Structures are given as structure tokens and as C-alpha cells.
Amino acid sequence: MIPEDKIKELKDSLLSDKQRLEEKIETLSDMEFGDAVGTDNEDADETEEMANTQSTIDLLEERLERINDALTRIEMGVYGVCQSCHKEIGVDLLSVDPESTLCKECKAD
Ligand SMILES: [Zn+2]
Structure with missing residues (x-):
């Protein structure tokens, strides 16, 4: 068995990871859907940038899911x-x- 205090420690670390990820995803989502108006970017650049942002969000959400799984198991x-x-x-x-x-x-x- 994993000692209770160790589980608590890991849970705390999972919870702070979770919060950090959620904030990051929110920031990136804002960037993606927010006002890109007013920037002088070429359309192509912007599309590529959005694709990168989306794949970053996907990765972060995958990680977030794993963290939520771990918290559920706890x-x-x-x-x-x-x-x-x-x-x-x-x-x-x-x-x-x-x-x-x-x-x-x-x-x-
Ligand atoms: Zn095994």
C-alpha cells in the first residue's frame, strides 16, 4: 500500500497540475478564438499558428484527462x-x- 501521506502529497501535486493545465488551456483557447483582428499576420501564418495552438490544446487536454483519471482513482x-x-x-x-x-x-x- 502507498502511505496515506504520500497519496496526499501526490494528490496535491495532481491538483496543482490540473489547475495549471486548465489555466493554460483557457489562455490558449482565448488566443485561438479571441481577437486575432488587428494583427498584421498573413492568413497562412495565422492558420498555421491556430493549428499549432489546437494541437497544443489537444495535448494538454489529454494530460488533463489522465490527471482527472488519477484523481478519480485516488x-x-x-x-x-x-x-x-x-x-x-x-x-x-x-x-x-x-x-x-x-x-x-x-x-x-
Ligand atoms: Zn503492471
Whole structure:
């Protein structure tokens, strides 16, 4: 079992990650849908920039989903259990990657 205080620590880190991601996504969404009017960018540049912004948002949302998953697992009391082999995910791995759903062995596969 993962010690309670360690889970609390990881949860705090997940929650602050989550907040940071949500703020970032909001900022990027504003950039994308906000007033691009008034800039002297060529249309092509602007389209490319928007595509980059969208793919960045996609990546961030993917990460956010993983974080929300991890938080749900904490609530359900199944946090830190490998979803593949159902063994415990080591605390050392969770410290580096708190939203990990796989143990070291399964990750390596
Ligand atoms: Zn595993």
C-alpha cells in the first residue's frame, strides 16, 4: 500500500497540475478564438499558428484527462494499482509520474 501521506502529497501535486493545465488551456483557447483582428499576420501564418495552438490544446487536454483519471482513482481507493497486472505501482514511479496507470514492468512492455 502507498502511505496515506504520500497519496496526499501526490494528490496535491495532481491538483496543482490540473489547475495549471486548465489555466493554460483557457489562455490558449482565448488566443485561438479571441481577437486575432488587428494583427498584421498573413492568413497562412495565422492558420498555421491556430493549428499549432489546437494541437497544443489537444495535448494538454489529454494530460488533463489522465490527471482527472488519477484523481478519480485516488477517490476510489485504487490509486497506485497497475491497470494491466494489478500489482502495485511503485511510489518512486508515481513520484515522477503521478498520473501513471501502469507499473514499471508493464510500462516497459
Ligand atoms: Zn503492471
